[in-house]
Amino acid sequence: DQQVKQNSPSLSVQEGRISILNCDYTNSMFDYFLWYKKYPAEGPTFLISISSIKDKNEDGRFTVFLNKSAKHLSLHIVPSQPGDSAVYFCAASAMGGTSYGKLTFGQGTILTVHP
């Protein structure tokens, strides 16, 4: 049972435009969400996070939006740059209880930004 889903395996965007990557989750206990970026031959690196007490978090060109009622989050990259081309993973965690410290990842979305 995939508790965190990224339904778009790939996304292609023109340089300078907005990239929107989507993520859905089913576990209502999840209250902390993270996005990771992965380049080929490297491990994933942390990009941005959001807790369930917020509905938006911004860091430079990257903004994450959380819609708790829809169990949906999205990552916006504006403007997109060719160096943003990578695999993006959404991850979720429950801050309390036995799930603390364990992240559940989505399948990943391959973003390609064309010059």
Place this chain on the structure above:
Amino acid sequence: DADVTQTPRNRITKTGKRIMLECSQTKGHDRMYWYRQDPGLGLRLIYYSFDVKDINKGEISDGYSVSRQAQAKFSLSLESAIPNQTALYFCATSDPDQKLFFGSGTQLSVL
């Protein structure tokens, strides 16, 4: 130098062989994890350890074992490798804010 170091980077082995993947970290974190990445499935948790005396199974622990030799070292073993264990394996540590820091990965192929 990398904060989380995995060895080897690549490994080809045969069905039935025992192999060990090693991980060491210099971040000083207590928590360490082993994940595997498969196309279309994302990253799945195999085992995790919150301190030297703590070992916990993740969602796909069957066929794997781990050893936490020290705060800085966490190794993953496949006692008898099988072809569906062919995957990209990642070791990670986490800080108290649950941010994971990953190694560069070990590509394992079981023939």
